[in-house]
Amino acid sequence: CTTATFEGCPFLGLSAFGKQDAPLFFGRRQETLKALEGLGYQQLIHPQKSQRTSEDKYYRWLQIEGNSGSGKSSLVSAGMLPLIEQGFLLERTGFANWRILGPMMPGKTPLEKLAETLEQGLIDDATRRDSLGRLKRLKEDTRALAFAIKDFKQLDSAYLLIVDQFEELFTFADETERKQFDALLAHALTDPECPLFLINTVRADFLDRFEYLPQLQTAYNDCCKRYFLPLISGQGLQDIIEQPAKLAGLDVSEVTTAILNDAKDEIGALPLVENALTLLWQQRQDHKLSGKAYQQQGGIAGMLSRQADALLARIDQAVPQGKLAALELLLRLTRINDEGRHTRQRVSLSDAIFAAGN
Numbered sequence: 001c002t003t004a005t006f007e008g009c010p011f012l013g014l015s016a017f018g019k020q021d022a023p024l025f026f027g028r029r030q031e032t033l034k035a036l037e038g039l040g041y042q043q044l045i046h047p048q049k050s051q052r053t054s055e056d057k058y059y060r061w062l063q064i065e066g067n068s069g070s071g072k073s074s075l076v077s078a079g080m081l082p083l084i085e086q087g088f089l090l091e092r093t094g095f096a097n098w099r100i101l102g103p104m105m106p107g108k109t110p111l112e113k114l115a116e117t118l119e120q121g122l123i124d125d126a127t128r129r130d131s132l133g134r135l136k137r138l139k140e141d142t143r144a145l146a147f148a149i150k151d152f153k154q155l156d157s158a159y160l161l162i163v164d165q166f167e168e169l170f171t172f173a174d175e176t177e178r179k180q181f182d183a184l185l186a187h188a189l190t191d192p193e194c195p196l197f198l199i200n201t202v203r204a205d206f207l208d209r210f211e212y213l214p215q216l217q218t219a220y221n222d223c224c225k226r227y228f229l230p231l232i233s234g235q236g237l238q239d240i241i242e243q244p245a246k247l248a249g250l251d252v253s254e255v256t257t258a259i260l261n262d263a264k265d266e267i268g269a270l271p272l273v274e275n276a277l278t279l280l281w282q283q284r285q286d287h288k289l290s291g292k293a294y295q296q297q298g299g300i301a302g303m304l305s306r307q308a309d310a311l312l313a314r315i316d317q318a319v320p321q322g323k324l325a326a327l328e329l330l331l332r333l334t335r336i337n338d339e340g341r342h343t344r345q346r347v348s349l350s351d352a353i354f355a356a357g358n
Helices: 019-024 029-036 072-085 110-122 131-140 144-151 175-190 204-212 214-223 234-248 256-263 269-282 291-296 299-318 322-332 349-355
Strands: 061-066 097-104 157-163 196-203 224-228 334-336 342-344
Touching: 019 072, 019 234, 029 072, 061 072, 061 204, 072 097, 072 157, 072 196, 097 110, 110 131, 110 144, 110 157, 110 175, 131 144, 131 175, 144 175, 144 196, 175 196, 175 214, 196 204, 204 214, 214 224, 234 256, 234 269, 256 269, 256 291, 256 299, 269 291, 269 299, 291 299, 299 322, 322 334, 322 349
Parallel strands: 061 196, 061 224, 097 157, 157 196
Antiparallel strands: 334 342
């Protein structure tokens, strides 16, 4: 057991890492740096080179692609954003200061989400924000996003819009709002006077849907730098287990090898590993995670199954026909199209209550 420098649980369970969780984000250092190379100039400044040439490609749009559960959102929020705000992109982009807009998810009404994101990201004084007025302007003019950024333009500052779960534009966004969102982004990203940068995350199995965004599709090959987030390496997985444990003064020697074996080559293993570590932390004894407890509960997949069964049992005990209500809610929170692709579907609390039979 090492001396703890972190209070509380150092693992995030099934939650994605946010920017505030950067001190606990391990295992993706090389992927983070590689992805960041996609923004700005694609060749670093040479000491003997006084001017850029026309061959030096400059990108303001970076798309992070990957399988479901591969950690795209966490990579952006906890890996990339802290480095960007520390000035990591100064040499590549020419900008020292960055204003982060978002992250936002398109949802059913992407223009509403964009309006809220712009007001919150551009205007510090909450009493002066006008999301409704911003929404009206976004709906009326495809130049509204570019003008909004240019209105706040400063000499050494860039504006970075983060759009997470970009596939929501394809799966359940309102068609009219999607078309306008497409046009707004395309216009801003192709306007040389607009200092807007975009990072979006998208599931790899939805990459064939860009025909739904004709304006962005036209600019895709020239304006978008793509980075596919691979399965995490064995060393990366080991760091995910051992490095947060070290910060919290935990002994994980009994579980590390077993977890690595269970997670090897497993697509979507990251949230399962984090979930297992969180449960083991809750059951810890003398700052030690138990290998016996891990095996008894069925490893990373078995632990999640046991949690689900226990939750359903509690619901069924507390609510008449609780299991059936839980199933209806699960189906309401899942969108499955004709090709069998499934995505999460966020709904309002009132809709969720109705779907679950109150």
